Amino acid sequence: MPLYPLYALLFLDAGVSAGELSLLFGLWSVTGLVAEVPAGLLADRWSRRGVLFLAGVLQAAAFVVWTVAPSTGAFALGFVLWGLAGAGTSGTAEAVVHDGLAEVGAAGCFARVNAAMTAAELLVQVPTALAATALHALGGFALVGWVSAALCLAAAGLALRFPGATVDGGDDDDPSPGPGAALRRPALLAAVVAVALVGGLDGMEEYFPVLVAERGVPALAVPTAVLVVSLAGAAGAALGGRLVRPPGRLLGALLVAAGAGLLLAAATAGLLVVAALGVAYGVYLAVLVAAEAELQRRISGPYRATITSVAGVGVELSSLLVFAAWACGGSGAVALLVLAVVPAVAVGLRRRC
Numbered sequence: 001m002p003l004y005p006l007y008a009l010l011f012l013d014a015g016v017s018a019g020e021l022s023l024l025f026g027l028w029s030v031t032g033l034v035a036e037v038p039a040g041l042l043a044d045r046w047s048r049r050g051v052l053f054l055a056g057v058l059q060a061a062a063f064v065v066w067t068v069a070p071s072t073g074a075f076a077l078g079f080v081l082w083g084l085a086g087a088g089t090s091g092t093a094e095a096v097v098h099d100g101l102a103e104v105g106a107a108g109c110f111a112r113v114n115a116a117m118t119a120a121e122l123l124v125q126v127p128t129a130l131a132a133t134a135l136h137a138l139g140g141f142a143l144v145g146w147v148s149a150a151l152c153l154a155a156a157g158l159a160l161r162f163p164g165a166t167v168d169g170g171d172d173d174d175p176s177p178g179p180g181a182a183l184r185r186p187a188l189l190a191a192v193v194a195v196a197l198v199g200g201l202d203g204m205e206e207y208f209p210v211l212v213a214e215r216g217v218p219a220l221a222v223p224t225a226v227l228v229v230s231l232a233g234a235a236g237a238a239l240g241g242r243l244v245r246p247p248g249r250l251l252g253a254l255l256v257a258a259g260a261g262l263l264l265a266a267a268t269a270g271l272l273v274v275a276a277l278g279v280a281y282g283v284y285l286a287v288l289v290a291a292e293a294e295l296q297r298r299i300s301g302p303y304r305a306t307i308t309s310v311a312g313v314g315v316e317l318s319s320l321l322v323f324a325a326w327a328c329g330g331s332g333a334v335a336l337l338v339l340a341v342v343p344a345v346a347v348g349l350r351r352r353c
Contacts, residue, residue: 001063001128001148001151001152002128002131002132002135002144002147002148002151003063003066003132003144003145003148004128004132004148005125005128005129005132006132006136006141006144007066008021009141010066010070010141010145011024011075013070013141014070014071014072014075015072016072016075020072024072024075024076024079025079027076027079027080027083028079028080028082028083029083029316030083031079031080031082031083031084031087032083032084032086032087032090032316033313033316033317035083035084035087035088036087036090036091036309036310036312036313036316037306037309037310037313038087039051039084039087039088039090039091039092039309040090040091040092040095040303040305040306040307040308040309040310040312041179041303041305041306041309042088043088043091043092043095043305043306044095044302044303044304044305044306048092048095048096048162048305049096049159049160049162051088051089051092051305052088052089052092052093052096052156052159052162053156053157053159053160054085054088054156055084055085055086055087055088055089055092055156055159056085056152056153056155056156056157056159057152057153057156058081058082058084058085058088059081059082059085059086059152060149060150060152060153060156061078061081061149062077062078062079062081062082062085063078063145063146063148063149063152064145064146064149065077065078065081066078066145067141067142067145067146067149070141087309090308090309090312091304091305091306091307091308091309091310091311091312092305092308092309093117094114094292094296094304094305094308095304095305095308096162097110097113097114097117098110098296098304099304100162100163101113103163107297110293110296110297111240111241111242111243111244111289111290111293112241112242113241114241114289114292114293114296115237115238115239115240115241115242115289116238116241118234118237118285118288118289119234119235119237119238120234122230122231122233122234122237123230123231123234125227125230126227131147132144135147178303179303179306179307179310182299182300182301182303182307183307183310187298188295188298188299188307190347190348190349191291191294191295191298191348191349192295192307192310192311192314193314193344193348194291194295194344194345194347194348194349195288195291195292195295195311195314195315196311196313196314196315196317196318197314197318197341197344197345198255198287198288198291198341198345199288199291199292199311199312199314199315199318199319200314200315200316200317200318200319200320200321200322201284201288201318201319201322201337201338201341202284202288202315202319203319203322203323204262204281204322204326204334204338205233205281207326207331207334208226208229208277208281209222209223209226211265211266211273211277211330211331212225212226212229212273212274212277215265215266215268215269215270215273216269216270216273217270217273217274225274228274228278229274229277229278229281230281231278232277232278232279232281232282233278233281233282233284233285234285235282236281236282236283236284236285236286237282237285237286237288237289239282239286240285240286240287240288240289240290241289241290241293243286243289243290245294245297246290247349247350248345248346248347248348248349248350249346249350251287251290251291251345251346251349252342252343252345252346254283254286254287255283255284255287255338255339255341255342255345256339256342257279257280257283258280258281258283258284258287258338259280259335259336259338259339259342260280260335261276261277261279261280261281261283262276262277262280262331262332262334262335262338263332263335264276264280265277265280265331266330266331266332266335284338287345290349291345291349294349295308295311296308321337322334322337325337
């Protein structure tokens with residue numbers, strides 16, 4: 001969406017203060033947290049394609065509101081709509097992909113497909129930034145907003161064309177009547193906790209521009225440096241998709257390497273900090289992709305989207321630890337937090353579960 005790189009500037013252009021901007025971001029996060037699990041339940045009980053379609057429409061509506069009436073109240077309403085849209089796609093998208101693959105006997109390919117999705121999300125930042133710049137030059141924020149809304153509607157239409165996979169009925173000996181009972185299975189709960197903790201660490205990406213600037217990278221070169229780190233992350237995610245059920249100890253060791261890379265980035269300067277961040281982020285995303293695939297492998301029964309959404313709530317909550325760590329001790333504290341998560345990953349994703 002071309003509006004992604006520019007929406008903060010849109011708010012400032014409309015006169016939103018720094019304090020109001022923080023409140024808007026908070027409203028966005030709270031809406032997503034509250035709606036996450038109900039959206040997963042709706043997808044499992046009604047229609048996953050339908051929920052993805054509604055998510056696209058809601059996000060389009062958010063951008064239309066911002067474009068038509070750019071004001072603090074409109075931005076707040078838009079963030080509520082966007083938060084609902086994000087909750088609708090969070091667990092549902094992975095469930096659609098997994099069960100769609102399972103329908104054609106290719107469930108084992110989920111890790112590679114999920115890795116490709118993660119890598120694409122990072123790689124698409126390049127054409128998005130170029131499109132945002134061109135559209136803003138041609139028609140300002142209004143043109144950027146309308147094009148973004150149209151793209152959301154196009155994505156909603158594509159969601160309706162996804163295969164309608166039959167929901168997995170689960171194991172014959174699994175009497176679980178709902179997601180709560182399913183989550184009482186130790187192996188599944190361990191994977192949910194591991195994914196929640198690992199996924200929350202992705203909040204560190206928000207601080208990459210700050211870190212590279214603090215470590216001596218010139219201001220004009222910061223966007224390029226962050227793009228290099230994102231490309232390294234895309235490569236790491238793609239490689240992570242080729243890890244076939246790696247043991248938890250291996251994923252723990254890779255996470256240690258990611259934490260070490262962050263510590264190195266905090267202690268170096270210039271191009272070395274970019275290289276260290278790139279390696280750390282790439283290794284981290286390889287672990288995240290492998291962990292998400294293992295979670296999907298352990299889910300059975302008709303509540304795949306709901307359980308994935310529960311993990312998504314955990315991701316949002318654990319990301320608060322990243323923000324707190326940075327506030328207390330900067331990148332070094334975030335690196336120590338990465339290392340602290342290692343035992344949960346090694347134990348929660350071990351093969352014998």
